[in-house]
Amino acid sequence: MSRVLTIGGFDHVDGIKLGGSFPVVIQTMWKDRLSFSDLEGSAGEQILERIGRLKQMGCALLRFAVPDPEAAEVLGELSSRVSMPLVADIHFDYKIALRCLDYPIAKIRINPGNIGGRDRVEKVLSKAAAKGIPIRIGVNAGSLPRDLAAGVDAGKLSQAEALVSAAERELAIFREFDFSARMVSMKASSVADTIRANRLLAERTDAPLHIGVTEAGPLIAGVVRNTAALHTLLGEGIGDTIRVSLSDTMENEVIAGREILNTTAETSECAGERQGAAAGKKGITIVSCPRCGRNGFDTHGFTQRWQDILYAMDKNLTVAIMGCAVNGPGEARHADLGISGAGNKVLIFRHGEVIRTIDAADADAAFREELDRL
DSSP states (O other), X not given: OOOOEEEXXXXXXXXXXXXXXXXXXXXXXXXXXXXXXXXXXXXXXHHHHHHHHHHHHTOOEEEEEXXXXXXXXXXXXXXXXXXXXXXXXXXXXXXXXXXXXXXXXXXXXXXXXXXXXXXXXXXXXXXXXXXXXXXXXXXXXXXXXXXXXHHHHTTSSOHXXXXXXXXXXXXXXXXXXXXXXXXXXXXXXXXXXXXXXXXXXHTTOOSOEEEOOTTOOSHHHHHHHHHHHHHHHHHTTOOSEEOOOOSSOHHHHHHHHHHHHHHHHHHOTTTGGGGSSGGGXXXXXXXXXXXXXXXXXXXXXXXXXXXXHHHTSOOOOEEEEESSSSSSTTTTTTOSXXXXXXXXXXXXXXXXXXXXXXXXXXXXXXXXXXXXXX
C-alpha cells in the first residue's frame, strides 16, 4: 500500500489525503495559457466559475503548465482566489519552481533530471519540504534519459522497464535529500507499456502513483485507451490519483474519470471503496439511448446541454434520457428521473411512472422543474 500524502490543507486551500486507503483522486489539466488579463473582470469571474464547476463535478486537483516566470506569477495570483488545490507543472527552470513555492500552490510537478544540477534540485526540495508541499516526479516515454532511450532502441530494455528505471533514478535523488512527500507518474501513449510500468514500480516503491495514458487522443479513442489501462491498474489496487488525458474538454476528462472509477468499483473485487468517485460519492449516473429512426426526441442535443450540469450535482441519482416509447419509461424504469420522446410529445417519468406529458419546446424547463423537486 502506498504512503499517504496531504495536498493542500493550508490557508484557504482544501486539504486532500492521497494514497493509502483514501479514495482515488480525480484531476485534470487547464487547457490554455493564462495571462493576468484573463483574471480580470468578467473573464476572471468565468474562470473562477469554471474551476468551481470542475470541483462540483468531482475534480479534486487542477494542474497548470508553468513554462516561464510570468506564468508562475499568474498561477500564483489565481491560487490566492480558489480553494481547489492547484498544481504547477514545471520543466527546465528550477527558479520557476522556487517562485511557485512562494504562493499557496498545493503541489509541484517536476522532473529532477531536466531542471539542472544537484544543487538546483536540492534548493527546490529544501524549499518544498520547509513549506510542506508535495512533489510529483513525472516520467514520460517520450522524454526518457538518453541512455535509457538508447537501450529501448537497441532492444536491451522494454519501454516499461525504461520508464521504471527513470523513475527509480529520480526517487533515489529524493531519498538522498530525505524528501518524503513524493509521488510518481510514468506515462506512455501505449496502454500496454503504461500498465506494465506501473505494475513494476508498484512492487518497488510505496510512493503514491499518478496513473494515466498520455497523448491518448480525441474523445472516443482517448476514453477507450485510458479505460483499458486505468480499469486494469485500479482493479489491481494500483493508482492513487488519475487523469484521463483527452484532446477534449476538462469537463469530459473529469466525467470520464468518474465513470472509470465507478465502473471499476462495480466490476473489480479488489477495487473496494477507493474507486468510488470524488470523496467516495457515486454522484449522478446518466443513461441514454443511442437514438435510431424511432426517436421522437433529440437525445443527443438534450444530453449535451445537460451533461455538465448533471455531473456537477451533489446527488446520487440515475437520470435517463431516452428517444422513444420503446426504451422510455419501460426500459428505464430504474431511473430516478427520466425524459423520453413519445410521438410528437415528450414524457417525463420517475421510476417508470409518467408524471408529465409536454411539448418538445418545453422539455428543458419542465425537466429543470422536476430535477429541482428531487
